[in-house]
Amino acid sequence: MATIKISSGDTLSSIAKRHGTTVEELKKLNDLKDVDDIQAGKTLKVPGDRFETTPAVQGEASSTVEIQAGETLGTIAQRYGTSVEELAKLNKIQNPDRIFAGKILKIGGAPHEKVEAAPSMEANFPLPPKPIPVSDEKSTFPESRKPKASSLTYSDSFKKEVALTFDDGPNPKYTPKVLSILKEHGVNATFFVTGKNAEAYPELIRQIVAEGNTLGNHTWDHPDLSKTSKADMLKEMTRTQNAVDKALGYHYEMDQMRPPYGAVDSTVKETLKNEGDSMILWNVDSNDWRYPKDDQKIMDNIFGGEASVYVRGGVILFHDVHPQSGRVLGDVIERLQEEGFKIEKTDQLLEEKFARNTPPKA
Ligand SMILES: [Zn+2]
Known part of the structure; x- marks a missing residue:
């Protein structure tokens, strides 16, 4: 304790x-x-004997850090388990949006314990203290604090607006391909990872975040949560959160969750609500896993029929654990862009839904 x-x-x-x-x-x-x-x-x-990602003790001898290009107060605050307000106060910063690379920043308290990765993992996406560049220069920290809807479900409708989502990874064979196609087209996605794979491939977790994508919780080992006790569900989620934090070397609040198989009951919904997590289902199912050899069929699932992107828009479901998903992705993105769809992350759709359902204050 x-x-x-x-x-x-x-x-x-x-x-x-x-x-x-x-x-x-x-x-x-x-x-x-x-x-x-x-x-x-x-x-x-x-409870005292658990994995901890940030120091519990504050106000000890102050330590300092040099701001690197691309960093924001938000990313620094998140990495050191403090807040933007705290850093601004400590360093007498008037405008937190105006900080410069090279400036020395007081952190206050000992920096968090560095998590060591195996040498081979360090190659492309090293752990802090070398900072992880965030491509859109925006940390997930302030983003996760914006008001957002508690769910995205089948019944939502987004006209000419989609979010790409990838489940069950990261996978060393297929996730890199998906990431490079996203990057090539200048779009981002949400990756609902399992804790098991996050633990096995921490360098991919770092790459997903470094390239501006969002991580969501997809449980530790993919059980049907409608047949799982509430306690076990929470364990599944916490273990996954800890694996992600360990991979990144700082606490990354995963506040979007996709129940495996989309299997949901009232307990699952209530538990997510209590945890402050948004439940993310989907509008359009690529059914990529069903068609290993029929790319056209996957395209038809997205662009044809009653549940196409034209009917509801919104969240498109893929899996980054099959070769065909990466194979069709470039064509999917190009067709969406040609037809004027806005490709966003689930983060934006959640904010938009919240704004839509909240009447403006008089
Ligand atoms: Zn899944």
Whole structure:
């Protein structure tokens, strides 16, 4: 058992993920009645023997870091387990959007423990302290704090707007191909990874994020969650979150979740809501896994029939664990672009749905 100080911006869910535990467990441990029952500055009991990605102790001897090109206060804050506000205050920065490479920044407290990777993994996507360049110069940290819808489902409709999603990876044979096609066409996607594969291929996790894509949680080993207990579901998700954090060397809040097989019941929905995670299903199913040798059929699934991109737009489902998915991807993107579709990430669709469902304040 350990005690931590709650920082501003912390939620029970973010603390639980950081300490490899669950919201339920924290509530029990601290006699909390409600998830909103926490306050910055107060202390919280956490299970002490779990994997930790950020330092629990703050306010020790200050350490410094040099800002690298492409970094933002958000990416730095996330890597060192602090907040943009905290960094701005500590360094007397008026405008957090105006920071310059080469500037020395005070971090406050000891930097987080460096996670070592096997030498072979370091080759292309090394771990911090060499920073991971984020191509759109925007960290996932502020992004994840924007108000967003709690789900994307079959019934949503997005006109001339799609988000590409890839499930079940990362896969050393097929994910690199998918990533290079995305990059070549200047678009990004959301990768719903399993914890098992994230642990096995950490360099791909780093590449996915470094190239501006989003990571989503697809459980540790792909069970049908409608047949899984709530406790086991939470374990599946936390273990996956920890594998991703370990691969990246910092805490990356995965707040989008896709239940395997799209299998959902009321417990799954409620659990995701409690965790503050958005449930991402899909509108258009490429059915790529069904057609290893019929690329035209995959194109037809996306562009033809009752459930095509023309009917509902929105989220398109692929899997980056088959050769055919990467094989058709270039054609799919080019056709979408030729026909004037906007290709975004699920992050943007979630924000758009939230804005659509929220009447403007009078
Ligand atoms: Zn899957």
